[in-house]
Amino acid sequence: MTPVRDSPDLSAVRDALVGADRVVMTTHLRPDGDAIGTELALARALQTLGKTVTVLNADRVPRNLDWLAEEQPAGLLHVYESGDLAQAQAVADADVLLVVDANAAHRLGDVGDVFRKAGKPVLLLDHHPDPERWFDVACVRTDTAAAAEIAYDLIAGIDPALIDRAVATALYVGIMTDTGSFRYGATTPRTHAIVADVLERGDLRPEPIHVAIFDGRSREGLALLSASLATITTHYDGRLATLFVTQDMVRQSGAFFDETEGLINYGLALDGVLAAVIFLELPSGVKLSFRSKGDCPINGWATRFGGGGHPNASGAFVKDGQLARTMKDVIDAAPPHVAADPALAADDGGLSDADLALLAQFKGTLE
Incomplete structure (x- = not known):
């Protein structure tokens, strides 16, 4: 024992x-x-x-x-x-x-x-x-x-x-x-x-x-996985990866919401990525999950949005938050946590035109 x-x-x-x-x-x-x-x-x-x-x-x-x-x-x-x-x-x-x-x-x-x-x-x-x-x-x-x-x-x-x-x-x-x-x-x-x-x-x-x-994912869950993978974007010279899931993506795939569990790991698995955030659109706001590798604490980052957790795994919930606005706020707040180079921290890590176009493609309602 x-x-x-x-x-x-x-x-x-x-x-x-x-x-x-x-x-x-x-x-x-x-x-x-x-x-x-x-x-x-x-x-x-x-x-x-x-x-x-x-x-x-x-x-x-x-x-x-x-x-x-x-x-x-x-x-x-x-x-x-x-x-x-x-x-x-x-x-x-x-x-x-x-x-x-x-x-x-x-x-x-x-x-x-x-x-x-x-x-x-x-x-x-x-x-x-x-x-x-x-x-x-x-x-x-x-x-x-x-x-x-x-x-x-x-x-x-x-x-x-x-x-x-x-x-x-x-x-x-x-x-x-x-x-x-x-x-x-x-x-x-x-x-x-x-x-x-x-x-x-x-x-x-x-x-x-x-x-x-882990091996019970439905066909609908795989469809949601495919849709979410299409949203992966990297920021700050590839140190941060983000992805999102809207209400419409869940409806269109036919998946259960709990099949979003584990999706963040696909962003974290990218070469060069130190931290990843997934944004989950809910009727009452936006749920955030933060993950990181090694000596890259992200719990302080989550705390800025009312959450917290462990240095490498944290979460937060932005009540009544709008997805695009919340994504921009969280990404803009990332440099102290993921950008080792001060020049990177000065870069605009917010949503690009391509990001906004992708969001518009998956635009969901908050009903």
């Missing part, structure tokens, strides 16, 4: 969960593999200990994780609905509330308001920097590759035998997806050691999990 890396803050979160009879947990909007994997690993371990656990998220599980959701006990996973009396009762009856993989109320959607107004202790388990201060007990480890790594330490610190096949599968999904299949810079030797222990304890084979998550 990989030795547990304990700490006073993790022990405090662990003790609160072990001491509770009823727990309700949540995570960020549009939950990813790490968010869902961390929730389910903790939920299943706590259920084994006899706890009553409810997972209450603002958004449903992404389609490529439907298989994981289907393996869970009935009544564990819920999508929040205002006015649902059973959900309100679960929060009212909870001894503690737990937030994972997100550290700000607005990132939790409507569940954030529910948690803050519940009058119950709220715990935090996260690996993103600069958490908001309303959590009663917080364990934040920015040196971990995934929130699921922290969940491993929490669970193994209670009893390693709790890591059965169900818990191991959820932990593996969380760590593997948030490390980009173990290729991102935050991946450490300890990440691999934890995964080795998880695979052994759960008697897991990685291949079926990878196939279920």
Whole structure:
């Protein structure tokens, strides 16, 4: 077994969960593999200990994780609905509330308001920097590759035998997806050691999990991929790549919106590109995802637009933002983060005539 890396803050979160009879947990909007994997690993371990656990998220599980959701006990996973009396009762009856993989109320959607107004202790388990201060007990480890790594330490610190096949599968999904299949810079030797222990304890084979998550793209999703690749543009002597997806592109392709996941990696894969940004047009604004390679921190860049995250992977949301305007603002703000040459920083990195023509071709409505 990989030795547990304990700490006073993790022990405090662990003790609160072990001491509770009823727990309700949540995570960020549009939950990813790490968010869902961390929730389910903790939920299943706590259920084994006899706890009553409810997972209450603002958004449903992404389609490529439907298989994981289907393996869970009935009544564990819920999508929040205002006015649902059973959900309100679960929060009212909870001894503690737990937030994972997100550290700000607005990132939790409507569940954030529910948690803050519940009058119950709220715990935090996260690996993103600069958490908001309303959590009663917080364990934040920015040196971990995934929130699921922290969940491993929490669970193994209670009893390693709790890591059965169900818990191991959820932990593996969380760590593997948030490390980009173990290729991102935050991946450490300890990440691999934890995964080795998880695979052994759960008697897991990685291949079926990878196939279920990554090899299920629909024909419509491939059509959306093709359309988005046509929007890739480089800026600042090829150091920055951008791409976008409009509402019309999603409609015309027939794809599900969650099939935009991973598209940013195609921009980042270009030779010479240090950072990439994808702009996703939503009815309520523009979602931004930032990625970078090596020693090119982009979380400060995301912060300028109300977001944040890790040095190499961050996000933001521009509420009521218009796509073309948001793209220009973000690209114009890029030089301090991606341009090593002062002369490049002085260049106009905004939208060219060709960029604007492409935007016009894919122009979507915000209905």
